[in-house]
Protein backbone atom coordinates (compact mmCIF):
# COMPACT_ATOMS: atom_id res chain seq x y z
CA UNK A 1 0.00 0.00 0.00
CA UNK A 2 2.81 2.42 0.90
CA UNK A 3 4.67 1.69 -2.36
CA UNK A 4 1.51 2.30 -4.38
CA UNK A 5 0.92 5.57 -2.57
CA UNK A 6 4.52 6.69 -3.12
CA UNK A 7 4.37 6.17 -6.90
CA UNK A 8 0.93 7.79 -7.11
CA UNK A 9 2.22 10.94 -5.42
CA UNK A 10 5.45 10.93 -7.46
CA UNK A 11 3.54 10.68 -10.76
CA UNK A 12 1.42 13.69 -9.86
CA UNK A 13 4.61 15.82 -9.98
CA UNK A 14 4.54 15.48 -13.78
CA UNK A 15 1.15 17.20 -13.95
CA UNK A 16 1.25 20.92 -14.67
CA UNK A 17 -1.29 23.72 -14.74
CA UNK A 18 -3.55 23.69 -17.80
CA UNK A 19 -3.03 20.03 -18.69
CA UNK A 20 -5.65 17.53 -19.78
CA UNK A 21 -4.87 14.45 -17.69
CA UNK A 22 -5.90 10.83 -18.15
CA UNK A 23 -6.89 9.32 -14.82
CA UNK A 24 -6.26 5.58 -14.60
CA UNK A 25 -8.08 2.85 -12.71
CA UNK A 26 -7.07 0.55 -9.86
CA UNK A 27 -5.62 0.59 -6.38
CA UNK A 28 -2.41 2.35 -7.47
CA UNK A 29 -4.01 4.93 -9.78
CA UNK A 30 -6.32 5.67 -6.83
CA UNK A 31 -3.45 7.40 -5.01
CA UNK A 32 -2.55 9.44 -8.08
CA UNK A 33 -6.15 10.65 -8.38
CA UNK A 34 -6.22 11.48 -4.66
CA UNK A 35 -3.05 13.56 -5.03
CA UNK A 36 -4.44 15.43 -8.06
CA UNK A 37 -7.60 16.10 -6.03
CA UNK A 38 -5.49 17.45 -3.17
CA UNK A 39 -3.55 19.75 -5.51
CA UNK A 40 -6.75 21.00 -7.14
CA UNK A 41 -8.13 21.86 -3.73
CA UNK A 42 -5.04 23.13 -1.92
CA UNK A 43 -2.86 24.50 -4.73
CA UNK A 44 -5.66 25.53 -7.13
CA UNK A 45 -4.14 23.31 -9.82
CA UNK A 46 -6.08 23.87 -13.02
CA UNK A 47 -6.49 20.56 -14.87
CA UNK A 48 -9.15 18.70 -16.80
CA UNK A 49 -9.39 14.98 -16.08
CA UNK A 50 -10.44 12.24 -18.49
CA UNK A 51 -11.39 9.16 -16.50
CA UNK A 52 -10.95 5.51 -17.49
CA UNK A 53 -13.82 3.93 -15.53
CA UNK A 54 -16.99 4.64 -13.60
CA UNK A 55 -15.04 3.98 -10.40
CA UNK A 56 -12.42 6.62 -11.17
CA UNK A 57 -15.09 9.04 -12.37
CA UNK A 58 -16.87 8.79 -9.02
CA UNK A 59 -13.61 9.30 -7.13
CA UNK A 60 -12.57 12.30 -9.27
CA UNK A 61 -16.01 13.90 -8.95
CA UNK A 62 -15.93 13.50 -5.18
CA UNK A 63 -12.56 15.32 -5.15
CA UNK A 64 -13.83 18.18 -7.31
CA UNK A 65 -11.55 17.47 -10.29
CA UNK A 66 -13.12 19.02 -13.45
CA UNK A 67 -13.83 16.25 -15.98
CA UNK A 68 -14.48 15.84 -19.67
CA UNK A 69 -15.04 12.78 -21.81
CA UNK A 70 -12.32 11.72 -24.23
CA UNK A 71 -14.48 12.95 -27.12
CA UNK A 72 -14.67 16.45 -25.65
CA UNK A 73 -10.90 17.01 -25.66
CA UNK A 74 -8.49 17.47 -28.53
CA UNK A 75 -5.69 15.48 -26.92
CA UNK A 76 -4.64 14.25 -23.47
CA UNK A 77 -1.23 15.52 -22.33
CA UNK A 78 -0.39 12.77 -19.82
CA UNK A 79 -2.23 9.65 -18.69
CA UNK A 80 -1.19 8.00 -15.45
CA UNK A 81 -2.41 4.45 -14.91
CA UNK A 82 -1.52 1.22 -13.13
CA UNK A 83 -0.53 -2.07 -14.75
CA UNK A 84 -0.75 -5.74 -13.87
CA UNK A 85 2.56 -6.86 -15.37
CA UNK A 86 5.41 -5.04 -17.12
CA UNK A 87 8.06 -7.01 -18.97
CA UNK A 88 11.75 -6.16 -19.26
CA UNK A 89 11.07 -4.51 -22.63
CA UNK A 90 8.22 -2.46 -21.14
CA UNK A 91 5.27 -4.26 -22.69
CA UNK A 92 2.32 -4.55 -20.35
CA UNK A 93 -0.76 -6.45 -19.32
CA UNK A 94 -3.63 -4.33 -18.04
CA UNK A 95 -7.27 -4.97 -17.26
CA UNK A 96 -7.06 -6.76 -13.94
CA UNK A 97 -9.59 -4.18 -12.78
CA UNK A 98 -11.74 -4.69 -15.86
CA UNK A 99 -11.25 -1.23 -17.39
CA UNK A 100 -8.91 -2.19 -20.25
CA UNK A 101 -11.06 -0.91 -23.12
CA UNK A 102 -11.47 2.66 -21.89
CA UNK A 103 -7.92 2.62 -20.50
CA UNK A 104 -6.60 1.78 -23.96
CA UNK A 105 -8.75 4.41 -25.69
CA UNK A 106 -7.52 7.05 -23.25
CA UNK A 107 -3.88 5.88 -23.56
CA UNK A 108 -4.09 5.93 -27.36
CA UNK A 109 -5.16 9.57 -27.28
CA UNK A 110 -2.41 10.66 -24.89
CA UNK A 111 0.91 12.31 -25.70
CA UNK A 112 2.57 10.62 -22.73
CA UNK A 113 1.62 7.50 -20.79
CA UNK A 114 3.04 6.88 -17.34
CA UNK A 115 2.54 3.56 -15.55
CA UNK A 116 2.77 3.43 -11.80
CA UNK A 117 3.40 0.06 -10.15
CA UNK A 118 4.98 -1.55 -7.15
CA UNK A 119 8.02 -3.76 -7.72
CA UNK A 120 5.95 -6.99 -7.77
CA UNK A 121 4.58 -6.05 -11.22
CA UNK A 122 7.98 -6.07 -12.95
CA UNK A 123 8.55 -9.44 -14.66
CA UNK A 124 10.96 -10.99 -17.15
CA UNK A 125 8.20 -12.19 -19.44
CA UNK A 126 4.44 -11.52 -19.56
CA UNK A 127 1.81 -14.17 -18.90
CA UNK A 128 1.86 -15.26 -15.27
CA UNK A 129 -0.92 -12.71 -14.75
CA UNK A 130 -4.07 -13.83 -16.62
CA UNK A 131 -4.53 -11.83 -19.82
CA UNK A 132 -8.00 -10.21 -19.91
CA UNK A 133 -9.92 -9.88 -23.13
CA UNK A 134 -13.19 -7.97 -23.41
CA UNK A 135 -15.84 -9.68 -25.56
CA UNK A 136 -19.39 -8.78 -26.46
CA UNK A 137 -21.95 -11.09 -24.87
CA UNK A 138 -23.43 -12.37 -28.10
CA UNK A 139 -21.37 -15.29 -29.35
CA UNK A 140 -19.00 -15.15 -26.38
CA UNK A 141 -19.36 -18.88 -25.70
CA UNK A 142 -17.97 -19.57 -29.19
CA UNK A 143 -15.03 -17.25 -28.61
CA UNK A 144 -14.44 -19.06 -25.33
CA UNK A 145 -14.49 -22.43 -27.14
CA UNK A 146 -12.07 -21.20 -29.80
CA UNK A 147 -9.68 -19.90 -27.14
CA UNK A 148 -9.90 -23.23 -25.33
CA UNK A 149 -9.12 -25.12 -28.54
CA UNK A 150 -6.04 -22.93 -28.99
CA UNK A 151 -4.86 -24.04 -25.53
CA UNK A 152 -5.12 -20.57 -23.99
CA UNK A 153 -6.92 -21.73 -20.80
CA UNK A 154 -9.80 -19.23 -20.90
CA UNK A 155 -12.04 -18.44 -17.96
CA UNK A 156 -15.06 -16.13 -17.88
CA UNK A 157 -14.51 -13.54 -15.16
CA UNK A 158 -17.16 -13.76 -12.46
CA UNK A 159 -18.30 -11.71 -9.49
CA UNK A 160 -18.21 -13.05 -5.94
CA UNK A 161 -21.77 -14.36 -6.29
CA UNK A 162 -20.78 -16.39 -9.36
CA UNK A 163 -22.55 -14.14 -11.89
CA UNK A 164 -20.60 -13.01 -14.95
CA UNK A 165 -18.55 -9.87 -14.48
CA UNK A 166 -19.71 -6.98 -16.68
CA UNK A 167 -17.48 -4.15 -17.83
CA UNK A 168 -18.59 -0.51 -17.88
CA UNK A 169 -19.65 -1.14 -21.49
CA UNK A 170 -21.68 -4.20 -20.40
CA UNK A 171 -19.35 -6.70 -22.04
CA UNK A 172 -17.87 -9.90 -20.59
CA UNK A 173 -14.24 -10.49 -19.73
CA UNK A 174 -12.46 -13.74 -20.51
CA UNK A 175 -9.15 -14.18 -18.69
CA UNK A 176 -6.50 -16.26 -20.44
CA UNK A 177 -4.28 -18.27 -18.10
CA UNK A 178 -1.38 -18.66 -20.48
CA UNK A 179 1.49 -18.87 -18.03
CA UNK A 180 3.91 -17.39 -20.53
CA UNK A 181 3.44 -15.07 -23.51
CA UNK A 182 6.47 -15.38 -25.76
CA UNK A 183 5.26 -13.20 -28.65
CA UNK A 184 2.84 -10.55 -27.31
CA UNK A 185 2.60 -8.72 -30.64
CA UNK A 186 1.37 -11.69 -32.67
CA UNK A 187 -0.91 -12.83 -29.83
CA UNK A 188 -2.47 -9.36 -29.70
CA UNK A 189 -3.05 -9.42 -33.47
CA UNK A 190 -4.53 -12.90 -33.30
CA UNK A 191 -6.96 -11.95 -30.52
CA UNK A 192 -8.15 -8.69 -32.07
CA UNK A 193 -8.97 -10.50 -35.30
CA UNK A 194 -11.49 -12.75 -33.53
CA UNK A 195 -14.94 -11.33 -34.28
CA UNK A 196 -16.63 -10.40 -31.00
CA UNK A 197 -13.38 -9.54 -29.22
CA UNK A 198 -13.62 -5.84 -28.42
CA UNK A 199 -10.12 -5.40 -26.96
CA UNK A 200 -7.36 -7.29 -25.19
CA UNK A 201 -5.22 -6.33 -22.24
CA UNK A 202 -1.86 -6.34 -24.02
CA UNK A 203 -0.64 -2.74 -24.03
CA UNK A 204 2.25 -2.83 -26.47
CA UNK A 205 4.76 -0.06 -27.26
CA UNK A 206 2.55 2.36 -25.41
CA UNK A 207 4.24 3.47 -22.20
CA UNK A 208 6.69 6.40 -22.06
CA UNK A 209 7.67 6.29 -18.40
CA UNK A 210 7.37 3.74 -15.59
CA UNK A 211 7.50 4.65 -11.92
CA UNK A 212 8.28 1.60 -9.80
CA UNK A 213 7.77 1.63 -6.05
CA UNK A 214 10.65 -0.29 -4.45
CA UNK A 215 11.89 -0.73 -0.88
CA UNK A 216 14.70 1.69 -1.77
CA UNK A 217 12.33 4.37 -3.07
CA UNK A 218 10.64 5.24 -6.38
CA UNK A 219 12.55 4.21 -9.50
CA UNK A 220 11.76 6.53 -12.43
CA UNK A 221 12.39 4.82 -15.77
CA UNK A 222 12.08 6.74 -19.05
CA UNK A 223 11.20 4.36 -21.86
CA UNK A 224 12.85 5.15 -25.20
CA UNK A 225 10.46 4.73 -28.16
Ligand SMILES: O=C(CO)[C@H](O)[C@H](O)COP(=O)(O)O
Nearest residue numbers: 026027028082095096097099
Ligand atom coordinates in the same frame (compact mmCIF):
# COMPACT_ATOMS: atom_id res chain seq x y z
O1 LIG B 1 -5.61 -2.22 -15.66
C1 LIG B 1 -6.11 -1.92 -14.62
C2 LIG B 1 -7.57 -1.84 -14.41
O2 LIG B 1 -8.27 -2.30 -15.54
C3 LIG B 1 -5.26 -1.56 -13.46
O3 LIG B 1 -4.49 -0.48 -13.80
C4 LIG B 1 -4.41 -2.74 -13.11
O4 LIG B 1 -5.26 -3.84 -12.87
C5 LIG B 1 -3.53 -2.48 -11.91
O5 LIG B 1 -4.33 -2.31 -10.79
P1 LIG B 1 -3.72 -2.17 -9.32
O6 LIG B 1 -2.99 -0.89 -9.29
O7 LIG B 1 -4.93 -2.20 -8.42
O8 LIG B 1 -2.84 -3.36 -9.07
